Amino acid sequence: MIGQTTMTDARRLYQQIADQVRQLIVNGQYPPGSRLPAERELAQQLGVSRPSLREALIALEIDGTIEIRMGSGVYVLNAAKPSTAGRSLGESPTELMQARAVIESAVIVQATATMPEATLKTLRDILTAMRDEITQGRKPLEQDRQFHLVIAESVGNSVLHEIVASLFDERHSPMSDHMRGRFETPETWQFALSEHEAILAALEMKDPLAAQVAMHAHLMASSRRWVEN
Amino acid sequence: MIGQTTMTDARRLYQQIADQVRQLIVNGQYPPGSRLPAERELAQQLGVSRPSLREALIALEIDGTIEIRMGSGVYVLNAAKPSTAGRSLGESPTELMQARAVIESAVIVQATATMPEATLKTLRDILTAMRDEITQGRKPLEQDRQFHLVIAESVGNSVLHEIVASLFDERHSPMSDHMRGRFETPETWQFALSEHEAILAALEMKDPLAAQVAMHAHLMASSRRWVEN
DNA sequence: TGGAATAATTGGCTTGACCAATATTATTTT
DNA sequence: AAAATAATATTGGTCAAGCCAATTATTCCA
Numbered sequence: 145m146i147g148q149t150t151m152t153d154a155r156r157l158y159q160q161i162a163d164q165v166r167q168l169i170v171n172g173q174y175p176p177g178s179r180l181p182a183e184r185e186l187a188q189q190l191g192v193s194r195p196s197l198r199e200a201l202i203a204l205e206i207d208g209t210i211e212i213r214m215g216s217g218v219y220v221l222n223a224a225k226p227s228t229a230g231r232s233l234g235e236s237p238t239e240l241m242q243a244r245a246v247i248e249s250a251v252i253v254q255a256t257a258t259m260p261e262a263t264l265k266t267l268r269d270i271l272t273a274m275r276d277e278i279t280q281g282r283k284p285l286e287q288d289r290q291f292h293l294v295i296a297e298s299v300g301n302s303v304l305h306e307i308v309a310s311l312f313d314e315r316h317s318p319m320s321d322h323m324r325g326r327f328e329t330p331e332t333w334q335f336a337l338s339e340h341e342a343i344l345a346a347l348e349m350k351d352p353l354a355a356q357v358a359m360h361a362h363l364m365a366s367s368r369r370w371v372e373n
Numbered sequence: 374m375i376g377q378t379t380m381t382d383a384r385r386l387y388q389q390i391a392d393q394v395r396q397l398i399v400n401g402q403y404p405p406g407s408r409l410p411a412e413r414e415l416a417q418q419l420g421v422s423r424p425s426l427r428e429a430l431i432a433l434e435i436d437g438t439i440e441i442r443m444g445s446g447v448y449v450l451n452a453a454k455p456s457t458a459g460r461s462l463g464e465s466p467t468e469l470m471q472a473r474a475v476i477e478s479a480v481i482v483q484a485t486a487t488m489p490e491a492t493l494k495t496l497r498d499i500l501t502a503m504r505d506e507i508t509q510g511r512k513p514l515e516q517d518r519q520f521h522l523v524i525a526e527s528v529g530n531s532v533l534h535e536i537v538a539s540l541f542d543e544r545h546s547p548m549s550d551h552m553r554g555r556f557e558t559p560e561t562w563q564f565a566l567s568e569h570e571a572i573l574a575a576l577e578m579k580d581p582l583a584a585q586v587a588m589h590a591h592l593m594a595s596s597r598r599w600v601e602n
Numbered sequence: 603t604g605g606a607a608t609a610a611t612t613g614g615c616t617t618g619a620c621c622a623a624t625a626t627t628a629t630t631t632t
Numbered sequence: 633a634a635a636a637t638a639a640t641a642t643t644g645g646t647c648a649a650g651c652c653a654a655t656t657a658t659t660c661c662a
Binding site for chain 2: 611612613614
């Protein structure tokens with residue numbers, strides 16, 4: 145019973161219901177291929193309204209946990225692994241930043257060799273803009289993002305590009321933004337800027353190892369600034 | 374106006390509504406950062422009920438198109454790119470395998486240093502099972518998967534683990550399975566086995582560089598076997 | 603002018619009802 | 633008795649109206 149009166153959980157009701165139904169499935173109560181109780185019945189069983197249950201079922205349908213057949217019923221699908229959508233918010237910022245360090249360090253090695261002059265210029269321009277933003281007391285969030293994405297994109301592999309992008313953007317989820325904010329001072333951004341400059345310098349020297357080290361150092365330092373403090 | 378009376382489209386109403394709202398966004402009518410009309414208003418504007426619109430908004434929220442802030446409104450998010458779900462099928466197998474080579478090579482470096490004996494034994498057992506499968510003329514798909522995932526998991530970073538897993542599983546989408554299949558012979562699997570053994574040997578010698586090279590060579594060779602031929 | 607109380611707006615959830623697709627049962631027909 | 637058909641029940645699909653809770657805008661007072 146998870147009525148709205150209690151409300152100790154901040155998450156939306158449909159998410160709680162979806163989790164609960166997922167539990168029923170992974171617990172083996174409703175194995176793959178089996179049919180869930182009718183919406184009306186299941187809603188009553190969980191102590192929620194049918195529209196709310198329906199919202200949860202749609203979420204589960206989207207992530208492939210169930211299949212809804214009109215007039216027939218709701219059936220459990222094979223893929224019972226935890227949803228990718230729910231993943232992001234639950235993970236620790238530390239793990240996220242370590243993952244970025246590992247992956248982006250590897251990516252920049254690939255990028256170093258073939259990076260054309262045009263891309264180097266783009267990166268220089270981004271850092272110039274970043275410097276201006278900091279000078280004017282603003283947070284160069286967009287420049288930071290662009291710097292990392294331009295490097296990833298230069299490898300010419302869309303899969304790698306998307307992974308780097310999604311890991312970066314995950315840091316800027318509402319939760320993370322809230323958690324951060326107080327710890328971002330002009331000074332910390334000044335440090336970040338010089339780290340970016342070190343990365344660019346390595347790229348300009350076509351030194352893959354130096355670039356790798358600089359990127360790794362930057363992301364680990366960034367992790368410390370963001371998470372600890 | 375897409376009332377339920379017409380019903381020429383077989384898809385559920387919330388999907389049609391979600392598409393329609395997506396259109397409003399990509400058409401520039403509601404650019405990123407802007408706020409959508411209130412639920413009541415938008416529902417009336419689209420000629421549907423509020424619960425149905427809400428179902429559509431939840432779908433859009435899940436795929437990251439919008440952000441719903443209670444009491445405030447529904448906001449358009451930056452990510453206007455086609456949903457991640459649709460991504461997988463559109464990408465070239467070559468890019469996928471290259472991405473795996475880059476990432477898993479970096480991951481195994483992290484894994485080498487701290488890998489406990491127990492994990493090494495697990496990997497040995499997996500390769501034994503793989504050998505048996507091949508001998509009996511079967512495809513050691515599951516053993517292949519386990520080998521890579523156990524290594525990724527041993528780093529102790531759930532983000533990295535999930536990325537490696539999702540990239541691996543992407544190769545086994547229905548389309549990919551179809552595209553492959555004819556090119557998987559016992560001989561090719563024999564090659565794959567020996568490559569896995571080389572990786573394990575490097576891990577047992579605690580040699581990060583050798584492990585990195587072996588993993589990279591394996592995935593690139595795997596790419597050639599799978600894509601070309 | 604600044605801050606606190608108040609009102610309006612907006613999403614969150616419920617109840618109850620009716621329609622449409624599907625599945626089940628009963629009936630008829632062969 | 634078996635098969636085709638019709639009637640019925642079950643189940644998802646959608647809508648309507650209302651109240652609650654969080655947020656935002658406004659008003660009013662000090």
